[in-house]
Structures are given as C-alpha cells and as structure tokens.
Amino acid sequence: MQFSKGEDEKGVAAITEFKNVVDELYAKKVQEISRAARFSKSIAEQQSRITSLESDRELSRSKYELTQERNKRQQLIIYSLSGGLLLFLIAGYLMFKYIKQQRLANNLLALKSLRSQMNPHFIFNALNSVNSFIASNDERTANKYLSDFSHLMRSVLENSEEDFIPLKKEIELLELYTKLEHFRFRDKFDYTITVDETIDTEDFKIPPMLLQPYIENAVWHGLRYKTEKGKLEISIQPKSKNEITISIVDNGIGRERSKALKTENQKKQNSKGMNNIKKRVAILNEMYKDKVDVTIDDFQHIEDVGTKVVVTLKKD
Numbered sequence: 265m266q267f268s269k270g271e272d273e274k275g276v277a278a279i280t281e282f283k284n285v286v287d288e289l290y291a292k293k294v295q296e297i298s299r300a301a302r303f304s305k306s307i308a309e310q311q312s313r314i315t316s317l318e319s320d321r322e323l324s325r326s327k328y329e330l331t332q333e334r335n336k337r338q339q340l341i342i343y344s345l346s347g348g349l350l351l352f353l354i355a356g357y358l359m360f361k362y363i364k365q366q367r368l369a370n371n372l373l374a375l376k377s378l379r380s381q382m383n384p385h386f387i388f389n390a391l392n393s394v395n396s397f398i399a400s401n402d403e404r405t406a407n408k409y410l411s412d413f414s415h416l417m418r419s420v421l422e423n424s425e426e427d428f429i430p431l432k433k434e435i436e437l438l439e440l441y442t443k444l445e446h447f448r449f450r451d452k453f454d455y456t457i458t459v460d461e462t463i464d465t466e467d468f469k470i471p472p473m474l475l476q477p478y479i480e481n482a483v484w485h486g487l488r489y490k491t492e493k494g495k496l497e498i499s500i501q502p503k504s505k506n507e508i509t510i511s512i513v514d515n516g517i518g519r520e521r522s523k524a525l526k527t528e529n530q531k532k533q534n535s536k537g538m539n540n541i542k543k544r545v546a547i548l549n550e551m552y553k554d555k556v557d558v559t560i561d562d563f564q565h566i567e568d569v570g571t572k573v574v575v576t577l578k579k580d
Contacts, residue, residue, distance in 0.1 A: 387417070396448070409447055416440045420473060427548065428469035431500075431508075431577070435465060438498065441476055445483045453487040453514070455496040463502055468579055471548055471556065477541055478512045478573045486516020486571055503576065510575040518562060518569030554578070 398406045419437055423429050435457070442455055459465065479498070487494040499511045516522070545556050557576040562569045 405447075409444065412440060412444055412447075416444065423472035426472055427551070429472045430466050431463075431468040431470050432465035434470045434472060434475065435459060435500070437473065438475055438479065442479055442496070442498070445479070449483060449488050451493070452490065453483065453494040453496050455498070457498045459500045460502055460508075463500060463508055465500075468508060468577055469555075470577055471544065474541070474544070474556070475510060475512065475575065478575075482512060482514035482516060482571060482573075485522040486514045486518065489517045489522065490515075506579040508577050510577065512573040512575075513570065515570040518571060520569070555580075 416437065419433070419440070423433065423437075439457055442457065446453065446455055475498075479496070482496055487496060494515050497511070497513045499513070501509055501511070503509045541558075545558055548556060555578050559574045559576075561572050561574075
C-alpha cells in the first residue's frame with residue numbers, strides 16, 4: 265500500500281510529535297524519580313540527624329547524670345572534710361583552753377608554793393631578831409619590835425594570796441620592814457626611801473613582798489659586815505609614762521666578799537631564796553606579759569663594792 269507524499273510527512277510529523285511527547289514524559293518521569301530519590305535521601309538524612317540527636321541527647325543525659333552524681337560525691341566529700349575540720353578546730357580549741365587552764369592552775373599553785381616558802385623564812389629571821397632583844401634583857405625594845413613585827417605580819421598575811429597589790433601597800437611594807445631591820449642593826453647602816461612625787465602609787469601594781477628579799481640581802485649579807493656605817497637607798501622613779509624603776513642600792517661588802525664569808529648552809533639558803541624570786545618573777549611575767557624585770561649589778565668599784573638591784577615595773 266502506497267502513501268502519498270503528504271501522508272508520509274504527516275506520519276513523520278506524528279511520530280516526531282509522539283517521540284517528543286514520550287521524551288517529555290520520560291524527562292518528567294526522570295525528574296520525578298530524581299525528586300523522589302532526593303526526597304528519600306533528605307528523609308534518610310533527617311532520620312539520621314534525628315537518630316544522632318537522640319543519641320546525643322541520651323549521651324548528654326548520661327553525662328549530666330554522671331556529673332550530678334560526681335557533684336553529689338564531691339559535695340559529700342567537701343561536707344565531710346569541712347565537718348572533720350570543724351571538729352578538729354573545736355577539739356583543738358578545747359584542748360588549747362584546757363592546756364591554758366592547766367598551765368594557769370599550775371602557775372597559781374607554783375606561786376602559792378613559792379610564797380609559802382618565802383613567808384616562813386622571813387618570819388624566822390624576824391623572830392630571831394625578837395629573840396636577840398629578849399636575850400639581851402632589853403624587854404622594852406623587844407616589846408616595841410614585836411609590836412611593829414606583828415603589824416608587819418598582819419600586812420604580809422593579808423596580801424599573801426594576791427598576785428599583785430598596789431605599789432602604795434608594798435611601800436608601806438618596805439618602810440615597816442626596813443625600819444625593823446634598822447632597829448636591829450642601827451649601828452650598821454642608815455637608810456632612805458624616796459618616792460618621786462609624780463608617781464601615783466595607786467596606779468602601779470607589784471607582787472607582794474617582791475622587794476623585801478633584796479633589802480634583806482642588802483642588810484644581812486652586805487651592810488652588817490661593814491667595819492664603818494653603811495647606807496641603804498631605796499628609790500622609786502619614773503622611767504616612762506607607763507613604767508617606773510625601783511632601785512635598791514647598798515654600799516655593803518658586795519656579793520663576792522659576802523659569798524666568801526657565808527657557811528655552806530647560808531649559801532644554799534641564799535641561793536634558794538634568790539631562785540625562788542627568779543621563778544616567781546618568771547611565772548608572773550608569763551601570766552601577765554612581762555610586767556616585771558629585775559637586774560642585779562655591782563654598785564661601785566672600791567673595796568666595798570656594794571650591790572644595786574633595779575626592778576622595772578609596768579603599769580597595767
């Protein structure tokens with residue numbers, strides 16, 4: 265069957281058109297497939313991202329829980345250490361307070377013991393003086409001495425339990441004690457007691473009977489051995505606004521010559537007395553922060569050297 269030229273052209277045109285339609289449909293199909301693939305890939309990526317986020321969130325939650333648990337343990341450790349430190353500090357404070365109280369109690373006991381050792385020694389020497397007057401049949405002098413001695417004893421006993429008394433009271437005790445010693449050894453020495461008028465003797469405190477042993481040493485171990493009449497000078501002078509000095513100066517035979525004249529028993533007694541004073545001053549300074557200072561030096565460079573005792577006293 266033969267086609268005319270016009271029919272052939274129409275057929276070619278139809279085929280071409282069909283081909284174009286098929287190509288167009290194919291292209292659209294390819295595009296649809298491509299879009300579907302991209303969409304599927306996008307969904308897969310989103311799903312993967314979601315899964316990853318879920319994993320991260322789970323991991324973060326686990327880390328958070330671990331962190332919280334670690335923080336709780338750390339807090340527990342910190343609280344335990346803080347509590348332990350607090351208990352340690354409390355225990356340390358209580359121990360320090362206990363030790364301080366024990367030290368104070370020991371110091372007070374030591375002071376009481378030292379005072380109890382000093383008083384009998386002082387009383388014994390004074391009673392020996394009374395005995396010497398009685399032995400010499402000087403009843404009137406013995407009665408007068410005994411009256412002054414009783415007054416002194418009353419004052420000493422009233423202050424025996426005190427760590428410090430007003431300087432005014434101590435001066436009164438010194439005046440009475442030195443008067444008694446001079447009464448017995450009046451041919452051996454004269455004495456003066458000088459208090460600077462600018463010093464308020466009520467403002468300063470001093471351990472009771474602190475100065476008496478130094479005066480006793482000056483009289484008994486220095487002045488009474490002199491061939492000529494000696495001199496004892498007790499002077500209280502200001503050193504600064506809150507300090508005064510108490511000087512006890514004698515022109516006796518001096519410490520070295522006095523030591524050579526003493527018996528072994530006298531050496532022991534004197535050494536014991538001076539050691540008691542040193543211990544007493546050391547304990548008082550520990551309790552009251554270096555309130556008292558004592559120095560002992562030779563007084564002059566001649567045959568009778570003499571002795572100078574300087575007590576520095578701080579105001580409260």
